[in-house]
Amino acid sequence: xxxxxxxxxxxxxxxxASLCARICCNKGPSANLFHLxxxxxxxxxxxxMWAIVYLAQMNPLIVPxxxxxx
Amino acid sequence: xxxxxxxxxxxxxxxxEKMTFVQLIIPVESAxxxxxxxxxxxxxxxxxxxxxxxxxxxxxxxxxKRCAEMSRKLRFLKDQINKAGLLSSAxxxxxxxxxxEALESQLADHEHELIEMNANSEKLxxxxxxxxxxxxxxxxxxxxxxxxxxxxxxxxxELDENVYPSDYPESDSTSLLxxxxxxxxxxxxxxxxxxxxxxxxxxxxxERMLFRATRGNLLFNQAPADELIMDHVSSEMVEKTIFVVFxxxxxxxxxxxxxxxxxxxxxxxxxxxxxxxTQITQEVSLRLSELETTLDVGIRHRNAALHSIxxxxxxxxxxxxxxxAVFDTLNMLNFDVTKKCLVGEGWCPIFAKPQIQxxxxxxxxxxxxxIGIIFHVMDSVESPPTYFRTNTFTNAYQxxxxxxxxxxxxxxxxxxxxxxxxxxxxxxxxxxxxxGICLLLGALILIxxxxxxxxQKLGSFMEMLFGGRYVLxxxxxxxxxxxxxxxxxxxxxxxxxxDSAYRCRDDSCSDAHTxxxxxxxxxxxxxxxxxxxxxxxxxPFLNSLKMKMSILFGVAQMNLGIMLSYFNxxxxxxSLDIRYQFIPQMIFLNSLFGYLSLLIIIKWCTGSQAxxxxxxxxxxxxxxxxxxxxxxxxxxxxxxxxxxxxxxxAVPWMLFPKPFILRKLHAERFQGRTYGVLRSSEMDIDSEPxxxxxxxxxxxxxxxxxxxxxxxxxxxxxxxSNTASYLRLWALSLAHSELSTVFxxxxxxxxxxxxxxxIRMVGLAVxxxxxxxxLLMMETLSAFLxxxxxxxxxxxxxxxxxxxxxxxxxxxxxxxxxxx
Numbered sequence: 001x002x003x004x005x006x007x008x009x010x011x012x013x014x015x016x017a018s019l020c021a022r023i024c025c026n027k028g029p030s031a032n033l034f035h036l037x038x039x040x041x042x043x044x045x046x047x048x049m050w051a052i053v054y055l056a057q058m059n060p061l062i063v064p065x066x067x068x069x070x
Numbered sequence: 071x072x073x074x075x076x077x078x079x080x081x082x083x084x085x086x087e088k089m090t091f092v093q094l095i096i097p098v099e100s101a102x103x104x105x106x107x108x109x110x111x112x113x114x115x116x117x118x119x120x121x122x123x124x125x126x127x128x129x130x131x132x133x134x135k136r137c138a139e140m141s142r143k144l145r146f147l148k149d150q151i152n153k154a155g156l157l158s159s160a161x162x163x164x165x166x167x168x169x170x171e172a173l174e175s176q177l178a179d180h181e182h183e184l185i186e187m188n189a190n191s192e193k194l195x196x197x198x199x200x201x202x203x204x205x206x207x208x209x210x211x212x213x214x215x216x217x218x219x220x221x222x223x224x225x226x227x228e229l230d231e232n233v234y235p236s237d238y239p240e241s242d243s244t245s246l247l248x249x250x251x252x253x254x255x256x257x258x259x260x261x262x263x264x265x266x267x268x269x270x271x272x273x274x275x276x277e278r279m280l281f282r283a284t285r286g287n288l289l290f291n292q293a294p295a296d297e298l299i300m301d302h303v304s305s306e307m308v309e310k311t312i313f314v315v316f317x318x319x320x321x322x323x324x325x326x327x328x329x330x331x332x333x334x335x336x337x338x339x340x341x342x343x344x345x346x347x348t349q350i351t352q353e354v355s356l357r358l359s360e361l362e363t364t365l366d367v368g369i370r371h372r373n374a375a376l377h378s379i380x381x382x383x384x385x386x387x388x389x390x391x392x393x394x395a396v397f398d399t400l401n402m403l404n405f406d407v408t409k410k411c412l413v414g415e416g417w418c419p420i421f422a423k424p425q426i427q428x429x430x431x432x433x434x435x436x437x438x439x440x441i442g443i444i445f446h447v448m449d450s451v452e453s454p455p456t457y458f459r460t461n462t463f464t465n466a467y468q469x470x471x472x473x474x475x476x477x478x479x480x481x482x483x484x485x486x487x488x489x490x491x492x493x494x495x496x497x498x499x500x501x502x503x504x505x506g507i508c509l510l511l512g513a514l515i516l517i518x519x520x521x522x523x524x525x526q527k528l529g530s531f532m533e534m535l536f537g538g539r540y541v542l543x544x545x546x547x548x549x550x551x552x553x554x555x556x557x558x559x560x561x562x563x564x565x566x567x568x569d570s571a572y573r574c575r576d577d578s579c580s581d582a583h584t585x586x587x588x589x590x591x592x593x594x595x596x597x598x599x600x601x602x603x604x605x606x607x608x609x610p611f612l613n614s615l616k617m618k619m620s621i622l623f624g625v626a627q628m629n630l631g632i633m634l635s636y637f638n639x640x641x642x643x644x645s646l647d648i649r650y651q652f653i654p655q656m657i658f659l660n661s662l663f664g665y666l667s668l669l670i671i672i673k674w675c676t677g678s679q680a681x682x683x684x685x686x687x688x689x690x691x692x693x694x695x696x697x698x699x700x701x702x703x704x705x706x707x708x709x710x711x712x713x714x715x716x717x718x719x720a721v722p723w724m725l726f727p728k729p730f731i732l733r734k735l736h737a738e739r740f741q742g743r744t745y746g747v748l749r750s751s752e753m754d755i756d757s758e759p760x761x762x763x764x765x766x767x768x769x770x771x772x773x774x775x776x777x778x779x780x781x782x783x784x785x786x787x788x789x790x791s792n793t794a795s796y797l798r799l800w801a802l803s804l805a806h807s808e809l810s811t812v813f814x815x816x817x818x819x820x821x822x823x824x825x826x827x828x829i830r831m832v833g834l835a836v837x838x839x840x841x842x843x844x845l846l847m848m849e850t851l852s853a854f855l856x857x858x859x860x861x862x863x864x865x866x867x868x869x870x871x872x873x874x875x876x877x878x879x880x881x882x883x884x885x886x887x888x889x890x
Contacts, residue, residue, distance in 0.1 A: 034082035041490040057593040059677025064605035065586035
């Protein structure tokens with residue numbers, strides 16, 4: 001599905017999650033900033049994990065060699 | 071950009087609450103009430119002004135003693151209730167202000183009454199035991215005596231015949247022999263006896279002792295008692311043996327009695343006459359039943375008294391605890407010169423000031439005092455305590471951070487990021503969405519039963535587990551995500567996100583086992599391609615992937631740590647730190663390991679065959695050589711030389727300038743000043759004796775220089791070791807995956823291969839146990855620990871001070887947690 005497209009999907013999910021957090025628990029500016037930080041950190045961590053695994057498989061140097069009895 | 075950053079509101083948990091040092095001047099009549107109200111509020115930490123006095127020199131020592139005495143009585147009552155086996159049913163707290171002195175006298179009465187009742191029932195119980203023993207002795211000894219009597223009568227008749235063979239004229243002078251044999255009609259053959267009861271364990275020694283003492287001139291009969299008897303010394307049921315000793319002579323009697331006393335045997339006189347025996351037995355039985363009823367009534371009476379006490383007990387204990395705490399706090403205050411007021415000092419958060427003032431006003435009003443309580447802000451030299459306002463969710467994370475070290479006043483709190491990165495790094499090491507679902511179920515159960523479990527008293531392991539239930543929830547959610555990325559469900563991959571990107575080279579798949587498959591499509595859209603599982607080249611691929619992933623995560627987290635130190639420097643207006651610590655640190659870390667991360671990403675994107683080990687090592691060893699086939703992008707060699715030079719420059723940059731500049735600044739500030747700083751007269755001179763010395767302290771240059779050197783060396787060497795330390799993310803995830811594979815293939819699949827249902831069941835059970843105990847418990851703890859270490863050491867040593875102290879306000883709520 002392409003690297004850029006999926007990255008945009010992650011960004012969209014992050015924005016939706018922050019909006020949900022703002023709607024569900026709106027407790028003042030300092031608390032809102034804290035919730036926003038949590039959501040952004042989580043989005044970045046998840047995206048980073050996905051991106052690393054995706055990039056590693058884009059141009060692999062080795063291929064799967066099936067073992068006996070498969 | 072900087073303006074916008076500065077105008078952002080303060081983030082909730084990022085820095086500790088602003089604290090202020092306050093002084094209270096309380097008139098004596100409203101002191102007790104004021105301190106109680108402050109205790110209910112729980113937002114003021116009192117400072118102990120009477121630190122140097124022993125507990126006995128303090129003002130309110132008598133009240134504290136009385137409270138301690140009352141709590142002792144309450145503990146005694148609670149013990150008695152527990153011993154009687156009554157369940158303490160507490161009434162819902164009716165907060166009637168029971169007067170403390172009334173309570174004191176009430177408790178004294180209760181204790182006295184209870185002690186009396188206990189003593190009485192003891193005595194009754196002892197009498198009961200003795201009567202019981204007597205009854206048993208009567209039963210068994212009677213049978214001995216009957217058999218003994220038959221001997222006696224036979225012997226007696228013989229003796230009579232021998233003694234009186236002929237008819238003697240009745241004369242007064244009967245021979246001595248006659249007199250001897252005729253004397254004591256009840257002891258017909260000169261045999262007397264002692265009957266009694268002794269614990270079974272001592273019978274053997276007892277018999278031997280008697281034998282030795284009487285030189286064998288005795289007859290010892292014994293029989294075990296039918297029932298167990300309560301031994302009042304050890305208050306447990308013991309087996310006893312009933313004995314009858316036949317002997318002759320007065321001296322033997324005294325010896326035997328003494329031996330009985332020594333061995334703790336109780337002797338009871340048994341009449342020889344059978345009718346008398348039955349009569350006495352009946353009497354004893356009657357008295358026994360009387361005593362039983364009396365004892366029962368006594369116990370019921372006592373239980374009723376205990377029950378009525380037990381209803382109020384927890385309220386009373388709470389009250390006494392609170393009073394003791396109030397008096398302990400009052401002991402921390404000082405009397406002022408006029409002896410009419412108490413002076414106290416302490417820390418409180420700035421947001422709490424109105425609440426405290428309101429509580430103090432209420433105290434003044436409630437105690438009908440004419441004088442109000444003075445509450446004002448003071449300056450303080452020492453650093454304020456650290457106070458974070460956490461909710462149930464963030465509390466667990468704050469405790470994890472505090473376990474390493476409490477944050478210094480108002481420095482950046484790593485807990486803000488730990489909330490997400492800690493479960494995330496756990497998940498990187500744990501990634502398996504099957505196991506993640508199990509953890510999620512566990513966490514959801516704990517959270518669903520939150521209300522019930524929080525009021526119960528849990529074991530220490532369950533307590534930790536329950537306290538960390540939200541951490542566990544996030545850990546499980548991230549584990550499910552990482553499990554989907556690693557494509558492992560109990561180590562089995564699935565084609566959830568579409569077909570694999572690999573297929574055989576031709577239709578016969580002839581060389582799939584030698585040369586392998588080929589990639590005919592774009593990379594698998596989400597996660598690791600399912601074709602890798604089970605192949606021979608799985609480990610080389612996954613190892614390379616996970617190692618590089620660990621390095622990337624490590625460099626990212628360490629950069630985040632250094633950025634937090636930048637924000638700390640901005641907050642504390644420490645431009646020296648920014649220029650001579652933050653910038654060289656960023657340059658050093660990123661020119662080496664940031665560059666490595668860049669190389670990794672470029673290699674992945676281009677599919678180059680360059681050897682990154684080779685590149686990094688020869689960047690240092692021979693930077694000017696031609697790169698040859700290790701060239702990943704154009705201009706790599708000049709870039710490497712530039713980066714190497716900047717790293718080399720960064721080291722003295724973070725080492726040398728700061729101490730010299732500090733010395734210059736210090737000289738400028740105290741140039742020509744030899745007198746102490748003028749202090750306001752309000753400040754208590756005694757309480758800060760060190761302040762004068764503190765400001766005029768000699769600037770110890772060598773100390774500062776060595777400190778900076780240690781800091782720099784730690785950073786430089788640490789950057790290599792910390793980056794390598796992140797490889798534990800790879801190591802643990804490999805271990806988890808391999809364990810999971812072994813259990814799946816070698817246990818479950820092996821057992822499932824057989825047709826026998828029993829073997830299949832056994833295999834399933836072993837698989838379930840192994841998964842639950844080794845993978846779910848041990849691996850969870852292991853990954854938790856390593857993620858914790860990564861946070862505490864590698865992340866926090868980039869910016870965290872952690873040498874503050876926690877805010878411990880005087881609070882009644884905290885008391886309840888403490889004591890239990």
